[in-house]
């Protein structure tokens with residue numbers, strides 16, 4: 001054994017590799033993104049034979065990793081909680097079909113939410129799919145439970161979910177990990193095609209055979225539930241049931257307030273599936289309350305108090321402060337201090353980000369009356385300067401572009417529509433709705449902001465790269481070729497730093513839309529947070545003339561570069577040299593030409 005200082009996501013990666021997992025895929029999404037890079041590092045430093053890399057989206061990632069488990073290699077797939085929605089089809093089906101080698105589904109939830117569209121509970125999805133879900137409370141447990149998930153999966157031939165949350169995945173602790181994985185798990189257990197036992201009634205089951213698979217699945221779940229025993233701490237008259245990081249908060253609060261003889265705290269390592277027979281709680285305790293994040297998974301299975309009678313808030317993260325409020329509501333404590341949360345500065349695109357100048361050009365040409373359908377990525381921040389009217393989920397900008405354009409056409413009204421999507425989001429799920437738009441001849445502009453990176457989740461590589469994130473040479477997918485290939489007749493690639501060309505191309509696209517078919521402009525400029533982006537960027541000296549500046553705030557409000565500040569005393573804009581990276585984009589923005597290169 002050795003001790004390592006790890007984040008929860010790194011601990012999960014170590015747990016998987018030490019359990020013999022040699023095939024991991026996933027799609028990046030905060031708070032899960034660090035698992036794959038951490039696993040790649042371990043594989044590289046230990047010279048293991050393994051496949052660890054990103055997939056185009058969560059559904060594909062799931063199918064590829066699950067397929068590997070059917071081919072008898074221990075495998076795992078990683079995603080954030082909303083990514084699980086994308087993978088729901090194979091997620092549900094794989095429960096019926098079961099596994100050959102161990103298979104773990106890692107879904108990291110974002111109660112709060114801090115960086116997600118929803119704060120849905122992956123345990124709830126596991127319950128819907130009838131897949132057991134482990135819920136670590138600490139970074140150490142993240143390591144242990146990754147190994148435990150593989151054991152459980154192999155024991156019952158069932159996919160097992162490892163549900164983490166932001167606080168566990170992004171927390172850090174010293175974790176005791178195995179030194180060397182045993183020899184037998186370093187060698188992958190591949191079976192040759194000769195060994196592949198064809199089981200059509202399982203792997204290619206007909207609807208009738210699916211009924212039998214469902215029966216088998218129900219039996220597995222019953223068995224797992226019977227053996228799923230909770231742990232008990234302290235000994236009081238009120239029983240609080242919990243799992244995940246909330247258990248750790250409650251444990252500390254009970255210690256801090258000396259509630260040892262008032263509360264019995266119970267922890268479920270695996271909050272689904274539970275059997276009502278496991279604890280005879282109703283007779284032994286005066287009250288039984290489930291305190292869990294974010295859906296009532298334990299509460300519904302064991303029919304306890306909790307969210308449904310208003311003791312536990314129905315939305316938001318269960319922070320230690322919220323857990324304290326819950327203990328106060330149960331009349332166990334009287335809080336002596338309250339916490340004031342300081343307001344956060346709203347996030348903004350980085351200084352020099354090419355998305356900003358591209359979107360400024362889009363707004364200049366298409367104006368305020370256009371509907372801008374936005375998407376998930378850094379460019380969602382175009383909300384700040386009014387170039388985004390809708391954000392739903394990955395790829396929905398193109399579907400909404402279709403919907404808005406069609407709807408106005410049905411009402412015989414002229415309406416310009418622009419869909420704004422990033423390169424990786426386009427690969428993820430923007431392509432199918434664009435195919436529909438071509439097929440049904442729906443006129444709207446699709447702006448693809450291509451910064452050659454999945455920037456928002458930590459600059460992972462996209463499919464247009466020549467090397468995968470694990471360093472393998474791969475075939476780059478060229479967005480403009482793909483778009484032309486599906487039949488888009490207006491396809492242009494522009495570097496948005498060339499502002500005049502951007503404006504000219506946008507005007508051409510606007511004109512082209514009169515032909516009643518979709519148009520695509522790819523604005524391509526590498527993210528300035530990558531090595532390539534930073535080295536390729538110009539380094540201009542930019543100044544704002546106090547004489548010419550009229551204080552209109554276009555540069556600070558409509559363009560919103562964080563390196564431009566507004567001096568309220570003087571009523572003039574100024575460049576903050578500490579933040580300015582000298583991209584020179586702002587010289588195109590000022591209506592009085594006060595911003596210039598020197």
Ligand code: SF4
Nearest residue numbers: 549550552553555590
């Ligand atoms: S856009 Fe030009 S005039 Fe307006 S505040 Fe900025 S520098 Fe001053």
Ligand code: SF4
Nearest residue numbers: 561580581583584586
């Ligand atoms: S040059 Fe202008 S746009 Fe670029 S970072 Fe500096 S202030 Fe911002």
